[in-house]
Amino acid sequence: MAGMTDSPRSQIRFPGAELEIDLDAIERNYQRFVRTxxxxxxxxxxxxxxYGLGVAHVAPVLWDAGCRTFFVATPAEGIELRDILPEATIYIFNGAPRDWEYHFIESRLIPVLNSLSDISAWATFARAMGATPAPAALHFDSGMNRLGLSAAEVETLVAEPHRAPFDIPCVMSHLACADKPDEDMTARQRDRFAAAAEAFIEARCDAGLGDDRPRLSLANSAGILIDESYHFDLARPGIGLYGGNPFTDRPSPVDNVIRLRGRILQIREVSPPDTVGYGATHEVTGPGRIATVDVGYGDGYLRCFGEGNGWAVINGHRVPVAGRVSMDSHALDITALPLDDCGVGTMVDLLGGPVPLDDVVKTTGLSGYELLTLLGHRYNRVYKKT
Incomplete structure (x- = not known):
């Protein structure tokens, strides 16, 4: 009987929307950054x-490609990654919550400290650890005003380097406008970061706090591709690995990674004065056909994909979204398609592949970051690897 399986019921793979993730493309994108x-x-x-694509599948591919240093946002993400990659160097952007520092030592995670108070708390913890190493990275804000030591705090640290007596393997900052390389701010951030980091390193050396020079890290995906003056010692690409365009003003330099396809659940004939979807926002103007697809905002296909913005591809034909996107489905106007070109069960391209991410960014107003990280967990996920 179709669908019969010995697998646990929670693991049964029913027909439905499918998210294909090309791990070979992620490896190719990583190697491009390595070469650059x-x-x-x-x-x-x-x-x-x-970035929504599944760290348990992606991280081992990057490790096999030669990556040894990884960056995540939260301690929980770091602990999960440690279970996947026992030997990796793992930095935690959001730092170490007070009274939870020991978990960083236990899982060999390196917090990124973002303020003088962060540094003071970690220094107290490091002293209590005695001979046990307690490394931490520092984040110097160079103009983004999100996380990181302010310029005034950096000046204080340069004047009083003993505030940070622990091992510091990395000093970093974050570019705010690298997606538009011609912005003056990008070069200003680079220069501010370089000056602040060098002043701190010199002060630390003069204070006898160790001969090991911290590595400097500034470049994200776009920063790597602007020019070598942004490379410093350690780069940390993100969006470009996963097929998102690092730039907003030029064609994507990376390979596409994802292909999201929905499944047609039903096709119906419509005619005036019929309407389609919640709010009756799509008014039928003539005899036509509507296909309902099994992907909605509960899957990350948001309402901004609705009438006038979203479109799909069916067997090479582009068709528009009709009306509002619902939680579990949306409608496509397939009136222009040949009658025998699709039916119930036909797979429809929604994102990636013949529906380029850059085009969807333009029509929906979402960024590539949002498109990827919003991808839901109800899809049948297919990981391609040769």
Whole structure:
């Protein structure tokens, strides 16, 4: 009987929407960054479940490709990644919550400290650890005003380097406008970061706090591709690994990674004065056909894909979304398609493949980051690897 399986019921794979993730493409994108960086190390940012694509599948591919340094946002993400990659170097962007520092030592995670108070708390913890190493990275804000030590705090730290007596393997900052390389702010951030980091390193050396020079890290995906003056010692690409365009003003330089396809659940004939969907926002103007597809905003296909914005591809034909997107489905106007071109069960391209991410960014107003990290967990996920 179709669908019979010995697998647990929770693992039965029913027909439905499918998210294909090309792990070979992720590896190719990583290797492109490696080649561009030359002597600098290429790490990888795998926060938010590897930008929604599944860190348990993505991280081992990056490790096999030669990546040894990984960046995530939260301690929980770091612990999950440690179970996947026992030997990796793992940085936690959001730092170490007070009274939870020991978990960082236990799981060999390196917090990124973002303020003088962070540094003070970690220094107290490091002293209590005695001979046990308690490394931590520092984040110097260079103009983004999100996380990181302010310029005034950096000046204080340069004047009083003993505030940070622990091992510091990395000093980093984050670019705010690298997606538009011609913005003056990008170069200003680079120069501010370089000056602040060098002043701190010199002060630390003069204070006798160790001969090991911290590695400097600034470049994200876009920063790597702008020019080598942004590379420093360690880069941390993110969106570009996963097929998202690092730039907003030029064609994507990376390979597509995902292909999202929905399944047609039903096709119906419509005619005036029929309407389609919640709010009756799509008014039928003539005899036509509507296909209902099994992907909705509960799957990350948001309402902004609705009437006038979203479109899909069926057997090479582009068709528009009709009306509002619902939680579990949306409608496509397939009136222009040949009658025998699709039916119940036909798979429909919604994102990636013949529906380029850059085109969807333009029509929906979402960023590539949002499109990827919003991808839901109800899809049948298919990981391609040769």
């Amino acid at each position: 960086l030359g002597a600098a190390e290429c790490g990888a940012t795998v926060k938010a479940d590897a």
